Amino acid sequence: MTRMTFQAAATMGQLQKRLDNIANNIANTNTTGYKNRDANFSSLLSQQINLEADPTNETGRLTPEGLRVGTGAKLGHTNFDFTQGSLQTTDRNLDVALLEDNQFFQVAVEENGQQEVRYTRAGNFYLSPMENDTVMLVTSNGNPVLGANQQPITLADNMEDLTIDENGMINVTRNGVQVVEGQLGVVEAVRPRLFEASGESLFRLSEDSLTNYPLNEIINDVDTIRVQSGALEGSNVDIAKQTTDMIETQRAYQFNARTISMHDQINGLINQLR
Incomplete structure (x- = not known):
């Protein structure tokens, strides 16, 4: 597996946890005293990939040479919203x-x-x-x-x-x-x-x-x-917001899954080259 596949797979696992949290909120919309839970994401460590130095770019350079490549995202923490329900x-x-x-x-x-x-x-x-x-x-x-x-x-x-x-x-x-x-x-x-x-x-x-x-x-x-x-x-869950968050998370999950499938297709084409 390549770096791209690892990034997508790690992010998909965390997106699934967010979907589980949203599903739990929606399921408790009518539960007395239930408090909404918000899931927040944070980036995983980034890796610095250094490239060969180019003398023509040294003068006045403020950014480090190379590329910073992330390793995906993770569910940072889940916060409760303790505001009063209806x-x-x-x-x-x-x-x-x-x-x-x-x-x-x-x-x-x-x-x-x-x-x-x-x-x-x-x-x-x-x-x-x-x-x-x-x-x-x-x-x-x-x-x-x-x-x-x-x-x-x-x-x-x-x-x-x-x-x-x-x-x-x-x-x-x-x-x-x-x-x-x-x-x-x-x-x-x-x-x-x-x-x-x-x-x-x-x-x-x-x-x-x-x-x-x-x-x-x-x-x-x-x-x-x-x-x-x-x-x-009653519960303070906003069903409209939860539905929007669910669609947004599902789209992000699909994009990451598509990344893996496209990467697999590209590797297949490369392997066919002779």
Whole structure:
């Protein structure tokens, strides 16, 4: 294989990853709390090919002699767009939408026998029955929702009504009397780029992030919470942009594939020369 073929093959592999990312965005257009992912490319190392020096070109020359030939492109990094998605009214008491960018609900997830705090913008909560006639506020996947005290929110089951106000306070009505019995734990991401996706519209902090930065430099507790009850935040995926990016990436993939086929044809013609 020649340098040209290597360049095209390397770039095609990275373009396929971008297509996979675009397909994932489009597939989650209607997923509650999903955040769009943008893929950025960067050039691979270039190689300097030196040519024989030409004395007639030495005078006043500012560029190095020879050619700089690239070795293709690679997917540099994938960034999340944490801007707020469109609000969808559901009129359901346990549906809550955050009204500020870079703010997240806290969720406890058990993995490999250990409990880890993860973060989400999806506020479609439910009540899960527990022991001793209590219920726990959980996500759609059954993970406990954490309160302002960093503990799962549990309530006595003998309630007549439950609402969540604009400040994230959980108001429970019993015997006709409404009492505040909890508050949603909301944090703000100071460095949202350090979040990584962990599936099911959840984000987590990697070990590398926690090693390089103290936790209080990544997330901060929010004093004033602004939420909208009876609504959910939809995906912030722009389907028109994703379609355009998909067509653009497919064309780039085809061009690189055509480069390989044309190079193969040229080599065939050269081999036929006698």
